Amino acid sequence: MRTSLIRRACVVALMMVTTMAPAAAARPAGDTKTPGIGGHARLLGERIIPHKLAFRGTTVGGLSGIDRNPCTGEYVMISDDRSVLQPARFYTARIAVDGTGVRSVDFTGTHPLRQPDGSVHPPASARDGKAVDPEELRVDPRSCRYWWSQEGDRPASAADPLIQQSVRIAGPTGAYRGRFRLPADYQYTREDRGPRRNKGVEAITFGSRGATFTSALEGPLIQDGPEPDLRHGALVRVTRQDRAGAVLRQFAYPLEKIFAASDPSSPWAPDTGVPAILAFPDDPDRYLVLERTWVAGAGYRIRVFDATTRGATDVRRMSSLAGRAVVPMRKKLVADFHDLKLSTVVNTEGLTWGPRLPSGERTLLLVSDDNFAEDEATQFVALAFRDR
Template sequence: MSARRGALLLALGLAAGSCAPYALAPPAEPLLSLLGSRPLIVPFGATVGGFRVGGLSAIARAADGTYLAVVDNEGETPARVFRLAFTVSESGVAPPPGKTPLEVPVAVVPLARSDGEKFNGKNFDGEGLALEPSGEMLIASETEPSIREFSLEGRTLRSLPVPELFLAGRGKGIRNNLGFESLTLAPGGDVLWTANERALQQDAPEDLARPSPVRLLRYEWRNGGFVPGAQFVYEVEPLQQKLGAGFQTRGLSDLLALPGGDLLALEREFVEGRGLAIQIFRVSLAGATDVSGMESLAGQSWTPVRKTLVYDFARSGLVPDNLEGMTFGPTLPDGSRTLVLVSDNNFNPLQKTQLVALRLRP
């Protein structure tokens, strides 16, 4: 466990249920609305196949209607993906009929290298997850950072190339534990998006009082594999709550590709003693500069993507836990699409593994 994550775990535990979330100004026309009035909570201590359920940092819906969720890291325990079964309706998220919340996790898949050696929480920090049309799993780890393709049995099939400027080094690349936190496939499956959680070392100093310019990295399917292409600047909001003296952070936690080329971006903020602030933004690439040729953003001229607030959990009536992952859920009877979000409880008994559903307005 990193020092940063240890501090977050302690701080979240101390603050659980005690702080009102901070709200941004509401969007003029809400794109998203809450389904139901409360989340589904997977009880702490739930297990599948001998593995403890928790630390769920990303989620994706499988073709059979179940969901896969990747664990970020838990010491030296095996890196793994859980399969979850639940329903989504106008009433929100619920266990399948006749089942309890303890029975929502139904299977586990440990993750391994191509030679069969298992990954663990020391060398793999799963933070982003997308499912290919063929069924294979694409998983981002922010340790290096890396993106790997896994079979549904959990064995590495290949690693995607990562541009050099993202790789951690002296004065360059990702900051500790602030690498690839997101992963999403565009409709059609030939474009893959990821991003660093906060600015690369060479792009901007770490300053929570100012926007943090991260790079949206687009992969394109060419000649039988994904290759890195254009990059666009996305500015993570400054800290919305008052700066405190304790642990505090804000970052880009996940992305979700919409039909037509726009993206949804999930930003998560925590300030010790104050609580969480979690918002979703709609992102347009129109007019944004491709910065893939810039080794550093500092001193350069560029235009960021445009972002619009479309949902703020502070105005939902729901107290969110550490929401980190989102995916599309089923279509409702009225034709509306749904979003499903999952929280990472950091394997902390004072936090919760929540599953939350939102309606996406047509």
């Protein structure tokens, strides 16, 4: 989700901070007795890195996805720079996370994401239809290759190129290694169907120890109904596929309604969606889902939900969800950043598992996309997750 034109009222003045906080109980959402879900999280700490940190000839920022590489023990983060500042790229880093929070973030490498011919991706201004909008990256647990999603672009006018969204596969230095086939209903069209502009596939995750691949659209398909407002949420499609691309099942995830009224003087509409989804390692039907919302005058709201597909309707053969009797995925609130006493709540878009703590809790590591804007921040947040 790109918000580079948005200006927030709060300016981040502290460029390097580690915060300790007591446990914060998440407020339950929906049925707190839903079988199969019910984890909760507490804040361990946070760290904000210097804005526009220079690293090996690149500008660190726009970090919209994070995952841990089991082959190296390092974390991998994708930047959503559309080859404007530097070519589309990813970063590797050693991140120390323990019961005291995020102790350090040390970048170790960066590589551009390559096209099949070995060249880097051109900027969107090239208007040749080959630009990409990187949003999420996951490490294949079987090969340790990088699978990354890019939203492409639904053209704003007939003169603009239509760039399909995709999931591509890269080697450890960014070399092109293939492409994964997404569901047919994820395709942009020049008609009033398919994903909305800038609301395509961001969230991806491996499940069942790499046997399955799940993706979530950021917002509802045009034909599935309107986007969330102050009164109503919306249904977002979540698709589980096998490694060959065959669709196993597709579900409707209930996206929350907008949490506050927008400043009437702002030209910007509220912006909400699902930027990350994370599979549980031992339950093929269970996911953590990150919801991120921005409202002019109210700022960001970041929430993590524990969700299950168990009992949900398989919607893969439904061309439209509007007016249909659909049982959506069930969910329960795990963490609301407004409850966690963070130094600031910003544009958090990346989510992954971290190490297990001596307490038995599993850590969650989240990262924010600063949009390369002076009034935003690249923030790492560590949570301790206890399962029920």
